[in-house]
Amino acid sequence: MALSPEDVSRIAELARLDLSADEQRAMHAQLVGFFRIVEQMCAVETRGVEPLYTPLAAAHAAALRLRDDVVSEPDQREACQRSAPRVEDGLYLVPKVIE
Amino acid sequence: MSDAQARGIAAASTPAAPHELGVADASRLLAAGRLSSVELTQALLARIDAHTDLGAFLAVDAAQALAAARAADARRAAGQATPLTGVPVAHKDIFVTRALPSTAGSRMLEGYASPFDATVVARLGEGEEGGAPGAGMVALGKLNCDEFAMGSGNENSAFGPARNPWDRDRVPGGSSGGSAAAVAAGLVPAATATDTGGSIRQPAGFTGTTGIKPTYGVCSRHGMIAFASSLDQAGVIARSAEDCALVLGAMSGFDARDSTSAERPPQDFHAQMLAPRAGAPAGKPLAGLRIGLPREFFPAALAADVGDALRAALAELERLGATLVDVGLPRTELAIPVYYIIAPAEASSNLSRFDGVRYGHRSTRDGDLRDMVSRSRAEGFGAEVRRRIMIGTYVLSHGYYDAYFVQALKLRRLIADDFRACFARCDLLAGPVAPSVAWRLGEQADDPVKAYLADIFTLPASLAGLPGMSVPAGFGAHGMPVGLQLIGDYFAEATLLHAAHALQQATDFHRRRPA
């Protein structure tokens, strides 16, 4: 699967990264180099192998631990919005959203 | 060796300069009342000021540190001290803290104020809200690291590189470069760090410090700014296995706020480390310990200086009673593509939250919502982070998921199986931490992707979630430190620490300091 410059701009869109034409060119060259390293991996036969999503599953059978349904978090709006770029009346403000 | 022991005893008895004190040394002196936390903290704060050229610290809060030191001395006077109370520590800036900004080494989070402390930070400090009191260590500040822990030289920090105290023109390793540099330079006796693909072991190896990355799930990830969730694990960089054991014991343990936290009783790693092996005679503390040497970890291409140092260290381990066993990790080379598919995939997802809406950098350029998000991300993230987001987004995207991501996860399973087979025949694995000693700053800049190859020896254990250590094993080219990597089976931290401690009782590499 050769990575095309079009792939790079499509992925940049998907990842919401505003890359200049030059940045995209450089990125393309680097990604092509990267996927050369990856090729050896794709060739390996893995039919029937169970993917390992979390190392916990290799250490022991991993099962999700559940929380009791209790409200434990009080209002922390002020502390949580200390680093907010723009808030008003407790709302985060962003450029207009069109639906 | 007798001379090494002599030093060992010396360090514990005669008061050395404060900055030469390890965690255990400082603990003993504080307990004996021969040193106060305030004295120690003041001395280290002064030393930090004198070594800003290292770029190890991103933030220091002297007032806060001294207040904590005074509180620690009071706590000790009240007889409520733990062995760590009053001992200084510093945190990799990947852990969020209320007291100081939490940046992850990124422009994206410059000045970010977290409303809570990471579990690891709280446990080493004052303790978790509504929880048991913490260890009472004194936090001096936040340490430099590669942006979002992506890198192996600390050259990807948005706030400038950290430098290697052994040679300021060389990297301290990464991503926990600030932690390693600070500990090696005697700015702090121990530092927290994180390891996703080698970010504790490799910088420890590059700076002659001792680092441990425990089994995935031993330390809580709550409050650790996520890079790759299934790989990230917190640990310690200090100047000895004993110091690592003391700090790891206090910061680790089950945390209900992390669904991947291992549900196990608290571990006293220090006591476990000191416990002698059953039936091991004096002078042969490692008798009966089988150490496997994976063939693939000793390729012909391995740098000669690294190879020589390793062989000497392995010979020492044999002298201490260990048996060396020949084993294989046939998929070692595959670990590189497997890791560099999985880690970026998870990273691209974890970093989606940085959209300039609720916190973090927001582009000031006009535009609609979409422009705002895309520009904020492009401006806020550095080159390496953008590269990995692109790789991760690509391998998860429609049509490539199975070929890349799922294939990588299957190979990850096979790599874990290879380790399982090894541990059927031995108790620990040993090998190099890195193919070479620390490189010069900028040396890797031309081909960032090529640099990935240097992670080959640390990636396999990370993918399997196994515990690993880097122990000083001597010096190589340009007088730079060489690290010995030890890998244990799941939850075998005690075995690792015990072996590393035995080696450090017999050698003094871990006590050597940069000029």
Place this chain on the structure above:
Amino acid sequence: MNTNPLVRGYEVVIGFETHAQLSTASKIFSGAATAFGAAPNTQACAVDLALPGTLPVLNRGAVERAIRFGLAVGATVAPVSIFARKHYFYPDLPKGYQISQYEIPVVQGGRVDFLLDGQARSVRLVRAHLEEDAGKSLHEDFHGLTGIDLNRAGTPLLEIVTEPELRSSAEAVEYAKTLHALVVWLGICDGNMQEGSFRCDANVSVRRPGAPLGTRREIKNLNSFRFLQQAIDYEVQWQIDRLEDGLAIEQATVLFDPASGQTRAMRSKEEAHDYRYFPDPDLPPLVIAPDWIARERAALPELPQAMAERLQRDDGLPAHDAAMMTQGRGFAAYYEAARDAARAAGAPPKAVANWMMGEVSKRLNAQALAIEDCPVPAATLAVLLARVHDGTISNNAARQVFDALWAGEGLEVDALIDAKGLRQMRDAGALEAIVDEVLAKNAKSVDEFRAGKDKAFNALVGQVMKATQGKANPAQAAELLRRRLSQGG
């Protein structure tokens, strides 16, 4: 059999995706409250806001509710299910991905049975999966900006997906109403549609009978049954118009505008999505042990379907009445209480059902009251019905008494009957006298009757009732008249 009504010769194909907000106290992955209507972002904690370093921890209450639903629709509750990340950028989606279930959902299969014009229908479910809700974008103008409130972010949802088996807007509405009644009956969702606790997305397409499935358009966020029907009807006509004009239907997400009664495609969703699903590494597999499922099964209430069958069998109610009596748990409870009391007092269950469907519902709806707020206790209604049944009062009189009870004029049925003088005349002798009097006064009617005009007879009964101010038992009066007229011919 094909009971599918064709529209202008086209078959309508509808599939449903319903988001039922689960009635937990805290969020699905955090300890923040889920209460509706709090000040902006005061119920969005660090986890809901996706602050750096936060991690999800699953709420047991959400899983319990999913299990109950699975059992209620006869689905398979997966012993192991997986949470996955669904990625897209939107300011009300804090993490840049929604934690949902993709390849392996917690509830698999199942079906929902319902009545359509008295006909038994059923639709198969594909799945029901757990996921987190997003926040809200407030578009009222903040100097040209949009405000983001994340209180709703992280609220637990159960997304219930049907096969595309519904064949008309009427059937779709019946399915939706039945599903709504079920989740409320189970107590897993408050069912408040105004507050968005129960939101329907309808996938609509049309085709010539026998032709392959047409391209579907998804109508999003329908939050009332009326809009649901209007939206589907409009969409069906719109699609047929296009096809008739030889135009193609493009797959799209559309919104229904209640004001115009029209559907329109959403602009912001134009781009093709690539959600990049993958198992969430922060959440190991959800394992549900058999004993947990057994516990939930034991705790399950009698389901409306089963109860309706029981009411037909034991109370002899018609299917329609039984369905009405089981429209909700409160309604069913009131019915059973009234029925038991009525039985004891000698009135039949059918009378209870009739009154609840008629007089009771009429008044509840008029005042928008829930059955729980009915001012007339079930036992009191039972006494009233017993009085009708034993002939103490007429149905008309009973309505007057019921009005008095409803208005709170009293709770003693018999006292009200007497106070209003509604007791029917029981004294046969007195009635005979009145009958003779009426016959004497209305010789004309008598003659007409004898001439074979039945109407005349009714007129005479009317006269008797009038003379007794309605206190006579009409049947008894007619009986007497007939006897007298047949005599002395």
